[in-house]
Amino acid sequence: MISTLSVANRIQDFVRDGNINDARQLLDQNHKSCDTVAWNSMITGYITHNQMQCAHKLFDQMPVRDVVSWNTMMSGFNKTKDPHKLYQLFLQMNRAGETPNQFTFSTAISGFLNAFDVLVPQLHGLILRLGLHSNVFVGSALMRGYTHLADRESLQRVFDDVVVKDVSTWNALLVGYMELGLTDEAETIFDNMPEVNIISSTTLVNGYIINSKIDQARSIFDDMLQKNVVTWTAMIKGYTQYDNCIEAIQVFILMLKSGVCPNHFTLSTVLDACARCSTFHLGNQLHSCILKKGLHCEVVLLTALIDMYTKCGDIEAGFCVFESMEKKNTVSWNSVIGGCARHGLAKRALCEFEKMIESGFKPDHVTYINLLSACVHGGLVKEGERHFNSMGERYGIKPEMKHYSCMVDLYGKSGELEKAEKLVKEMPFEPDVGVWGALLSACGLHSCYEPANALENLAHDHPTIYSMLVKLHSEKGEWSRAIEMRKKMIEIGARQQKAGSRLDLV
């Protein structure tokens, strides 16, 4: 006869060794005599091996649930990023009369972020009542919550309430201040921390980046004695984000020289840099790197790869990567449809869209921007119109400014200027540069000046609009007005956008 304690222990041993089936068999054999710890261990086993359904089923079947059972299940839904299921479980737990503990709150709060941010103050109230506010885990979860809510005072108060702070508590405060845009305060906090680690410094670097202070980020970055893959990736991303892709790639090369190995986060970022400055050579080499490292299952990474290929001119390679993907998501589909649009393959874009729907993916607003811009390139007015009109009722996607400017462009390029103008008048927002630009370029294309005249006083601060007006006036032979426009452009320091083509960097 085996004691129940040893059943729990043996289940844990099996789980540690990855023998999940043996663990289950043991549980089933001792079904009647098992204690809750054994059941909980089995649930933990399923969760660590990414078998959430099995875990849930077992949770429903177990005879007695304790607070650990609930917490474990909640941590599973946290791991699978399922805030709604997590919330339901939290409610169920309370209904079942189980009192939440510090584990419950730290898991629940972090799982609720982005979905139920508004619950944070209420949970905080509950935490105070249960006297759990001095726990470090609960504290950092709450701090992240208040950061999301942009509530600086509560952030600080929660921090103060954590009596015995550790480095993570301080780091959470750093993140908070940085995300609230308080870079000076964050720097002061950093300087006064009793202990810092690589995460603290990386938080500082990233904080300066998200606050558009790239040079300060670089200065901290350069002073760091130890940098890991996260630090390097943050810096590369910073340069990429502000369109200094050459520097981004150079930092990447420094990273390789320093001996730190890039991961899928790094590679996605560098591919984005390659895409933005058409650095095909490096992008292509990174593809080999991905295959060698066995990263071909990373959806985000492969999507970045598709985007790089299509933006560097190799649409076929883009298709090839896309077809090879075992798992896809909406973004992957969008990027292939966008690739078709850029390459003028309008029919193919429509076709990929149909396939996307057939495969059960839900389009979003980007899908429609890409689809409509494909229609613009292919002059497919009817199809564009059809999709523009149906996106709301079929998928609940409200047309945004970008969709309107695509439609204006579509009508404009195919000579239907009245329809274009009508749409501009009817649209539910104040038209932006994109929309006016599309209309003006249509005027230029079809030598139609009527709508253009009305746009003259809207040209302020928009170099594109100025240059288009100059072009239109010149075409019409109205030289004095063209010159006047040029003068204005010089006055406000507007320059024509520089065109660029491929750059070979490495």
Next chain:
DNA sequence: CTAGGGTTAG
């Protein structure tokens, strides 16, 4: 047996 910081794509 259960919990927390910094990095990725359209």
